[in-house]
Amino acid sequence: MASQVSKPKVWRRGYGLIFLALGVMVLTVILGTVSPGAARDPLLEVLIRKGVLTPQEASQVELEAKDLEKEREQKVAKEVTKSVEKNADKLVPKALKDLQIKFLGYVDYSLGERPIRDNTGRYKGQQNSYNQFDLTRAYITIQKKITPWMSARATLDRHRPGGNDYEVRFKYYYAELRPPNLGFLTDMKSEIGMGHMPWLDFEEHINPYRCQGTMAIERAGIFNSADLGVSLRGYFGGRVPESKVVIGDSHYDGLYGSWHIGVYNGASYHNRENNDNKVVEYRVTLRPLPYYRWLAGLQLSYFGLYGKGNDSINTYATLANVAPLSTNNNYFADWVTHLVMLSYQNPWVIFTGQYYAAKGGQEGRRVDPTGSALWGHGFSFFGNVRFPWWERRLNLFARFDYYDADKDNEYYPSAMYHKYIAGLAYELYKKNLLLLVFETTNYGRNIHDWPGWNGTRSYLTRPDRFNTGLDDDTRFQMVYQIYF
Structure with a gap:
């Protein structure tokens, strides 16, 4: 119990x-x-009792002591931070030092109608719908600075052969060497490998909407942006001071202009080399008034190209389903291009106007029935205005392209198209863009556009072969550009 x-x-x-x-x-x-004030320092209590300090004076002494302690802690923190930054390179593995990884992607939704795509021709009145999402670019770029004068770059991109599964291929793969300045020629870079051709990278840093579609001369099928070869580029006289503020962009900001020359296979980055010809390309850009703030963005550019088309004229004849054009299967048509562009940039406005004449093209398809390369020509205008509202993120832009593959009407009297583009672009954050665009293309009767559309990679054909030309190509487009 x-x-x-x-x-x-x-x-x-x-x-x-x-x-x-x-x-x-x-x-x-x-x-x-x-509160620390509730338990006063014993020494201060003694001084208060002896009448040396009043309670108010003791409180002031405590506050000053706390401020001094805070300053001491901040000083120690700064010294520690400085020491960490000084030894940061020692903490990063050598393989990761000066290594950059970048991503750039275009997610596209288009709604509209395009001419029917097949290999026997496309006719007026026969269309099918866009109404599709597409991933039109998916760059993964790795850049490594090896020494102050040598670096390397590799860029992977998506590829969708025949409209089937997405595949990956190299867009750029090159070593970059930086020779010292040579008098008036400054900021030089040499690319060895699959590098930039002289024109399109330059234009695409003036027109910021590559995510909407290719530039005018690439849209016409004359050439694209990268190829295997070697090139050298640089500036005239250094760089524009505070170019980001004055011009609105720090790319190609040579004080008196820039230049670029290269020798390439001529097949581009997505075709194999089908001949032993090499293509010479060059660009010269002049900036006449670099010290006048509102005129510093004015530039005049010339681009030239000389070589042979990559495919033989009989390869073209086979693809276009016409009779052989020559008994010589190794005959490659001439490929010559001249382009002149006037451009203007500032943080609020961009304008470009260009004219180009091209004999033949990169793939060797712009030929007459005898296999001789045709002279074509075209022009394009582009404008962009940045609005002052919404933190200057909203832009209005428009573009007009005209191209005629037989400017002298030697054989194809209507081998032309007119393209109209207009839209809004909103910068969400540091090159992350959202575009809303309307685009329409009107084709002449001699355009037989297989296997692409929208003006790209067009073949030429007599109207009596396919009776009528292509119907209009019209779409509403929404594009999201991903960048980080």
Whole structure:
């Protein structure tokens, strides 16, 4: 019986110890959160009792002491941060030092109608719908600075052969060497490998909407942006001071202009080399008034190209389903291009106007029935205005392209198209863009556009072969540009 009575006493004693411990903890927390002013420094208390300091003076001394301690802690923190930054290179593995990884993607949704795509021709009145999402670009770029004068770059991109599965291929793969300045020629870079051709990278840093579609001369099928070869580029006289503020962009900001010359296979980055010809390309850009703030963005550019088309004229004849054009299967048509562009940039406005004449083309398809390359020509205008509202993120832009593959009407009297583009662009954050665009293309009767559309990679055909030309190509487009 005694054991039964003692058990509750044990429990009561246990509960008492628990409550006592909790009480001590609560008291400790309360005392720990009391303002430091509630427990004054003992030395100050002595000085107050002796009448050396008043309580108000003692409080002021405490505040000043706290400020001095705070300054000391901040000084120590700065010294620690400085030491960490100084030794940061030692903490990063050598393989990751000066390594950059970048991503650039275009997610496209288009709604509209395009001429029917097949290999026997496309006729007026026969169309099918866009109404599709597409991934039109998916760059993964790796750049490595090896030494102050040598670096390397590799860029992968999506590829969708025949409209089937997405595949990956190299868009750029090159070593970059930086020779020293040579007098007036400054900021030089040499690319060895699959590098930039001289024109399109330059134009695409003036017209910021490559995500909407290719530039005018590429849209016409004359050439694209990258090829295997070697090139050298640089600036005239250094760089424009504060170019990002004055011009609105820091790319190709040579003080008096820029230049680029290269020798390439001529097949581009997505075709194999089908001949032993090499293509010479060059660009010269002049900036006449770099020190006049509102005219510093004015430039005049010339681009030239000389070589042979990559495919033989009989390869073209086979693809176009026409009779062989020559008994010589190794005959490649001439490929010559001249382009002149006037451009203007500032943080609020962009304008470009260009004219180009091209004999033949990169793939060797712009030929007459005898296999001789045709002279074509075209022009394009582009404008962009940045609005002052919404933190200057909203832009209105428009573009017009005209191209005629047989400018002298030697054989194809209507081998032309007119393209109209207009839209809004909103910069969400640092080159992350959202575009809403309307685009329409009107084709002449001699355009037989297989296997592409929208003006790209067009073949030429006599109207009596396919009776009528292509119907209009019209779409509403929404594009999201991903960049980081």
